[in-house]
Amino acid sequence: MTFLSGLKDSKGGRPAVLALVVLLQTSAAVFFVANALAEWGEDGLGPQLWMQALVTLALILGVALGASELRRTLSHQQDQDATIAKASGEMHQVVQRQFDTWQLSRAERDVAYLALKGLDVAEIAAARRAAPGTVRAQLSAIYGKAGISGRAQFAAHFVEDLLAEGLPGDPPPV
Structure with missing residues (x-):
């Protein structure tokens, strides 16, 4: 079993995987920004720096989209948990009412x-x-x-x- 499959099998599988991806992307974005700033100070604005800047921007956009998806997934999971809890409570009441009737x-x-x-x-x-x-x-x-x-x-x-x-x-x- 791989680390990611272990996360998927856990109770909050999808949010855990998304959080890991967002964390990795954020770390990579920080690395690329620091690297681009260091190169800018040494070499100025060259074609390679422009390419790094575009890749870094795409990575930052991926982080933002991943974080947005993570928020949406967590919200959806909370809604589902609330619905299940409500249904469970209502089923318990239905059962208890029937037991009263009997x-x-x-x-x-x-x-x-x-x-x-x-x-x-x-x-x-x-x-x-x-x-x-x-x-x-x-x-x-x-x-x-x-x-x-x-x-x-x-x-x-x-x-x-x-x-x-x-x-x-x-x-x-x-």
């Missing part, structure tokens, strides 16, 4: 929530320090109160609400 007990709510997260009976039992038989009985009670026959229908009940808008590209409802 009149689940505190223990049943805990088991139902863990089941929705995808834990199996043994994992739920371990998390709750309960016997697997107790968890199975609680799941049966939850399914009975919800009017469903099993775990697949239980999870589908909540996914169905998320997919109520239909698939992308589906015609809008009439």
